[in-house]
Amino acid sequence: MARTDTSDPNYYHRVVDCQWACPAHTDVPEYIRLIAQGRYDDAYMLNRESNVFPGILGRVCDRPCEPACRRGRVDDKPVAICRLKRVAADLRDDIRDRLPLVPKQKNGKRVALIGAGCASLTVANDLAPLGYELTMFEQHAAPGGLMRTNIPAFRLPGDVLNEEIDYILDMGVDLRLGTRIESLGALLEEGYDAVFIGTGAPRGKDLDIPGRHDSDRIHIGIDWLESVAFGHLDAIGERVLIIGVGNTAMDCCRTALRLGGKDVKVMARRGRKFFKASEWELEDAEEERVEIVENHSPIAFELADGKLVGMRFARLEYYEDASGKQRSRTIDEVVIPCDDVILAIGQDNAFPFIERDIGLEFGEWDMPVVDRVTFQSTRPGVFFGGDAAFGPENIIWAVAHGHQAAISIHKHCQGESITERLPPTLNLGSRKMGIHEWSYSNDFDPKHRQVVPHVDLGERFRQLSIEVELGFDANLAAAEVERCLNCDIQTVFADDLCIECDACVDICPVDCLMIAADGEENVLRERLKVPARNLSQPLFVSGPLKQTGRVMLKDENICVHCGLCAERCPTAAWDMQKSYVGIPKATDEADRTGEWKKLRKAG
Amino acid sequence: MSFIRKPLILHADLPRNGVGLTLRDYEGGMSTLCAGCGHDSVSSAIVQACWELDIEPHRVVKMSGIGCSSKTPAYFLRGAHGMNSVHGRMPAVATGAMGANRRLYCIGVSGDGDSLSIGFGQFAHAVRRNLDMLYLIENNGVYGLTKGQFSASADVGSKAKRGEVNRLRPIDPVLTAITLGGTFVARSFSGDKAQLVPLIQAGLRHRGFALIDIISPCVTFNDHEGSTKSYAYTRKSSREAVHADFVPAAEEITVDYPAGDARMVTMHDGSHIVLRKTADDYDPTDRLAAMEHVESRHAAGEIATGLLYLEESEDDQDMHGTAGTVEEPLVELPFESLNPGAAALAEYQRRLR
Ligand SMILES: Cc1cc2nc3c(=O)[nH]c(=O)nc-3n(C[C@H](O)[C@H](O)[C@H](O)COP(=O)(O)OP(=O)(O)OC[C@H]3O[C@@H](n4cnc5c(N)ncnc54)[C@H](O)[C@@H]3O)c2cc1C
Ligand SMILES: Cc1ncc(C[n+]2csc(CCOP(=O)(O)OP(=O)(O)O)c2C)c(N)n1
Ligand code: SF4
Ligand code: SF4
Ligand code: SF4
Numbered sequence: 038m039a040r041t042d043t044s045d046p047n048y049y050h051r052v053v054d055c056q057w058a059c060p061a062h063t064d065v066p067e068y069i070r071l072i073a074q075g076r077y078d079d080a081y082m083l084n085r086e087s088n089v090f091p092g093i094l095g096r097v098c099d100r101p102c103e104p105a106c107r108r109g110r111v112d113d114k115p116v117a118i119c120r121l122k123r124v125a126a127d128l129r130d131d132i133r134d135r136l137p138l139v140p141k142q143k144n145g146k147r148v149a150l151i152g153a154g155c156a157s158l159t160v161a162n163d164l165a166p167l168g169y170e171l172t173m174f175e176q177h178a179a180p181g182g183l184m185r186t187n188i189p190a191f192r193l194p195g196d197v198l199n200e201e202i203d204y205i206l207d208m209g210v211d212l213r214l215g216t217r218i219e220s221l222g223a224l225l226e227e228g229y230d231a232v233f234i235g236t237g238a239p240r241g242k243d244l245d246i247p248g249r250h251d252s253d254r255i256h257i258g259i260d261w262l263e264s265v266a267f268g269h270l271d272a273i274g275e276r277v278l279i280i281g282v283g284n285t286a287m288d289c290c291r292t293a294l295r296l297g298g299k300d301v302k303v304m305a306r307r308g309r310k311f312f313k314a315s316e317w318e319l320e321d322a323e324e325e326r327v328e329i330v331e332n333h334s335p336i337a338f339e340l341a342d343g344k345l346v347g348m349r350f351a352r353l354e355y356y357e358d359a360s361g362k363q364r365s366r367t368i369d370e371v372v373i374p375c376d377d378v379i380l381a382i383g384q385d386n387a388f389p390f391i392e393r394d395i396g397l398e399f400g401e402w403d404m405p406v407v408d409r410v411t412f413q414s415t416r417p418g419v420f421f422g423g424d425a426a427f428g429p430e431n432i433i434w435a436v437a438h439g440h441q442a443a444i445s446i447h448k449h450c451q452g453e454s455i456t457e458r459l460p461p462t463l464n465l466g467s468r469k470m471g472i473h474e475w476s477y478s479n480d481f482d483p484k485h486r487q488v489v490p491h492v493d494l495g496e497r498f499r500q501l502s503i504e505v506e507l508g509f510d511a512n513l514a515a516a517e518v519e520r521c522l523n524c525d526i527q528t529v530f531a532d533d534l535c536i537e538c539d540a541c542v543d544i545c546p547v548d549c550l551m552i553a554a555d556g557e558e559n560v561l562r563e564r565l566k567v568p569a570r571n572l573s574q575p576l577f578v579s580g581p582l583k584q585t586g587r588v589m590l591k592d593e594n595i596c597v598h599c600g601l602c603a604e605r606c607p608t609a610a611w612d613m614q615k616s617y618v619g620i621p622k623a624t625d626e627a628d629r630t631g632e633w634k635k636l637r638k639a640g
Numbered sequence: 641m642s643f644i645r646k647p648l649i650l651h652a653d654l655p656r657n658g659v660g661l662t663l664r665d666y667e668g669g670m671s672t673l674c675a676g677c678g679h680d681s682v683s684s685a686i687v688q689a690c691w692e693l694d695i696e697p698h699r700v701v702k703m704s705g706i707g708c709s710s711k712t713p714a715y716f717l718r719g720a721h722g723m724n725s726v727h728g729r730m731p732a733v734a735t736g737a738m739g740a741n742r743r744l745y746c747i748g749v750s751g752d753g754d755s756l757s758i759g760f761g762q763f764a765h766a767v768r769r770n771l772d773m774l775y776l777i778e779n780n781g782v783y784g785l786t787k788g789q790f791s792a793s794a795d796v797g798s799k800a801k802r803g804e805v806n807r808l809r810p811i812d813p814v815l816t817a818i819t820l821g822g823t824f825v826a827r828s829f830s831g832d833k834a835q836l837v838p839l840i841q842a843g844l845r846h847r848g849f850a851l852i853d854i855i856s857p858c859v860t861f862n863d864h865e866g867s868t869k870s871y872a873y874t875r876k877s878s879r880e881a882v883h884a885d886f887v888p889a890a891e892e893i894t895v896d897y898p899a900g901d902a903r904m905v906t907m908h909d910g911s912h913i914v915l916r917k918t919a920d921d922y923d924p925t926d927r928l929a930a931m932e933h934v935e936s937r938h939a940a941g942e943i944a945t946g947l948l949y950l951e952e953s954e955d956d957q958d959m960h961g962t963a964g965t966v967e968e969p970l971v972e973l974p975f976e977s978l979n980p981g982a983a984a985l986a987e988y989q990r991r992l993r
């Protein structure tokens with residue numbers, strides 16, 4: 038087969054599983070290395086470049102990087118990537134003098150941002166340093182979006198949130214709190230050069246079954262959490278049922294425990310393997326003795342004398358029908374007594390403030406038509422991002438959208454084509470220091486994943502705002518960093534140097550190399566000592582080797598980046614090289630013209 | 641050499657053999673040889689061969705003399721027994737070990753210097769005695785350990801790294817072994833595991849002395865232009881006379897060989913060697929033809945490889961048969977029979993008077 042095209046920036050990027058999986062492509066192994074060196078400020082700033090909110094995300098990120106982490110394929114658990122991010126944030130010094138500088142003289146372009154959630158904040162973070170005048174409208178009395186109104190303080194303390202939001206607002210954003218935009222049409226008439234809509238997915242799904250509207254003790258999860266966050270609500274009945282088993286349900290049940298709930302049950306329609314909540318959120322809830330009840334489907338609310346007394350469920354059992362499809366049948370019905378019910382079965386988008394006749398098209402599910410690359414709507418100059426763009430996701434996706442939307446807004450305002458964007462880049466630099474020295478910690482460390490200490494069960498319920506996780510201290514962090522396999526230190530192969538001595542093949546501790554006769558990919562995958570059957574991971578194939586015309590194969594799946602192949606190669610045909618993935622931001626686009634540098638020079 | 645120890649990583653996909661072990665369990669300590677040395681590849685071939693044959697490492701004795709090659713038993717089968725003997729004296733020590741316990745597998749690793757110079761006499765008699773062992777010569781044409789002097793296997797005209805030309809005739813261990821009555825004589829290349837691994841397996845199962853002369857390039861002192869033991873030269877010049885596949889007794893022969901293309905040799909333990917014909921129409925059971933083939937290839941500037949000579953007989957032709965060693969390992973014999981006492985000794989001495 039053809040030689041693997043390693044000049045494609047995506048090839049080596051994909052090898053860095055965590056970075057590839059992160060929507061904002063945070064350079065995870067590099068920041069872990071900085072933490073290992075005690076360079077917490079540098080680690081924080083590197084994080085901030087891509088994910089903007091390291092302190093927040095180090096606590097509550099959905100962490101798509103962790104299931105992707107190579108360590109999880111090599112020996113059980115992934116590196117605690119997210120918790121290490123928090124270490125960088127917790128142990129950093131004052132970094133304010135390292136934040137992007139904002140020119141006093143503006144560039145003359147005005148941008149309106151609707152909503153003060155993480156999506157809008159990211160756009161502001163990227164555009165303020167370029168001299169844009171930014172006006173941010175927020176209906177609530179405080180910025181932050183769902184991070185403030187829905188994510189409970191015992192997971193994300195207020196001061197962490199405030200500090201990182203302030204870094205952005207202090208760049209000179211004109212934040213208008215308590216200002217709900219009622220008409221996009223009217224806003225557009227105010228002559229902004231661009232508008233960004235980061236209004237999220239604000240509507241909690243309802244459950245219209247008998248009894249729903251007969252009691253005031255039935256709550257919509259996200260609205261209920263918001264009331265708690267703003268202090269409008271500080272108590273709940275002793276017996277609480279949460280309907281749904283996603284992450285919102287986990288926050289609802291744990292909040293209920295802190296407001297007086299004694300017997301809190303999460304009611305799931307299906308079995309555990311279908312739960313939407315992340316494994317770690319389930320663990321945390323169960324640690325707090327929340328009962329998770331499987332295979333119960335709600336039928337009706339039960340009331341007595343106008344008072345909610347319980348809820349009726351069908352107990353289900355699942356089976357496969359003749360065609361192998363999963364089906365359910367009711368075994369019987371049960372009534373579970375309760376004082377309150379919280380519905381946590383999902384969120385919908387809603388855009389009541391967007392008129393349907395202003396050239397902004399809506400498509401399926403009554404969602405605006407938004408371009409996946411530029412984040413522009415069908416009305417030029419109006420952009421979307423975060424949960425508002427394609428439905429509810431999470432913070433890190435909202436940040437990734439924000440970066441891309443900021444590029445588009447910049448290019449739109451400068452009269453450039455928003456589709457001609459800088460491509461991602463990849464640079465490689467050797468990590469060879471001397472004959473047997475590599476400038477990274479390449480020894481494989483068999484340690485198990487370090488456990489994050491938690492506040493005692495008794496203590497944590499004392500107050501709603503007590504943060505449960507204590508985070509790693511410097512010592513635990515020092516242990517955990519060594520578990521990182523340095524996937525960004527790439528094995529780079531030079532076909533013409535190889536003398537086919539087999540040294541690399543023999544030494545590889547995970548048998549992922551082989552020199553074999555050429556063939557089709559599926560054949561080559563079987564020619565490794567341990568066949569390369571994880572098709573989601575690429576197979577590297579060299580060109581024909583000089584002496585025999587055979588090819589060098591490498592299964593990227595479980596390479597531990599130990600560098601032994603390079604260490605053992607007599608001709609340096611293998612080398613260990615650090616990959617730097619460049620994901621262009623608005624500043625990079627601005628750099629092309631140099632305009633904003635002039636602005637900055639002017640102060 | 642490298643200074644990084646190969647880490648032990650047991651990943652889920654790592655296959656296990658019939659005795660529940662992974663390849664990792666057959667490896668040894670960190671090699672101190674030069675990066676790219678052929679000898680490390682031979683160690684890896686031994687690891688693979690033993691793992692595939694389900695040989696438990698503690699059933700193996702590894703023996704060696706002195707040289708880079710002779711250091712390698714430290715780098716494979718960490719669970720095996722062994723002895724790193726004096727230069728060129730490994731056959732004597734191996735003879736003693738096998739006499740004491742004939743149920744073990746014996747792997748001797750030597751070099752061209754160790755076997756063809758200082759140890760030539762020992763080597764010759766081990767072949768002649770048909771000692772039951774697998775004897776590997778990791779042949780690089782130089783004394784690697786002492787910094788690259790020509791060895792007795794260097795070809796006439798072969799150039800040293802600094803340019804001197806060798807003018808002495810080489811000793812060919814293959815021809816020597818055939819002449820001395822060797823019963824399993826092969827040549828292979830460290831860079832060709834497809835050929836080497838089955839040869840090691842067959843050699844381990846052969847009853848009697850199995851010699852494999854393995855061209856194993858010295859990357860540091862003998863891998864240059866003008867050397868006849870370099871990776872490039874060996875690849876260019878080697879000609880496989882016959883390809884041998886090894887099929888253990890318990891396994892069915894699953895590969896379908898086209899009629900007339902393969903020949904099967906049954907070994908004493910019921911295993912098979914399947915000999916696949918190559919262009920030369922080679923018969924490895926014909927001693928004279930074998931010697932003629934090796935000589936004529938050499939004259940043509942080629943290296944004859946593969947299983948070059950095989951004599952698989954039913955009789956007890958090996959050392960145990962001719963010397964009448966006991967079947968049971970000495971450690972398992974009761975004390976009374978190992979040491980029949982002073983009276984028995986006196987009687988024995990009386991008979992000799
Ligand atoms: C209970 C719960 C827990 C969650 N936990 C996590 C978690 O642990 N990790 C994670 O990554 N994600 C989590 N999420 C998801 C995450 O919070 C969202 O994906 C993210 O906040 C989306 O950001 P956004 O900027 O798009 O919108 P939002 O955060 O929703 O912000 C939108 C903002 O716009 C304002 N707004 C809306 N309409 C108007 C208007 N017309 N005028 C003015 N202002 C307006 C809103 O008040 C709000 O402040 C959770 C979500 C919920 C509901
Ligand atoms: C009795 C004795 N004489 C000489 C030496 C020095 N010496 C050490 S290794 C060696 C040659 C080894 O050559 P070879 O067997 O080909 O091994 P290689 O290093 O090439 O693998 C010699 C002569 C010695 N160690 N002992
Ligand atoms: S770095 Fe090289 S030797 Fe180490 S696991 Fe990866 S391929 Fe194997
Ligand atoms: S160690 Fe180097 S020269 Fe030897 S096979 Fe591997 S890449 Fe080729
Ligand atoms: S000197 Fe030659 S034989 Fe010895 S380890 Fe180095 S390459 Fe191998």
Ligand SMILES: [Mg+2]
Nearest residue numbers: 751752782784
């Ligand atoms: Mg030698």
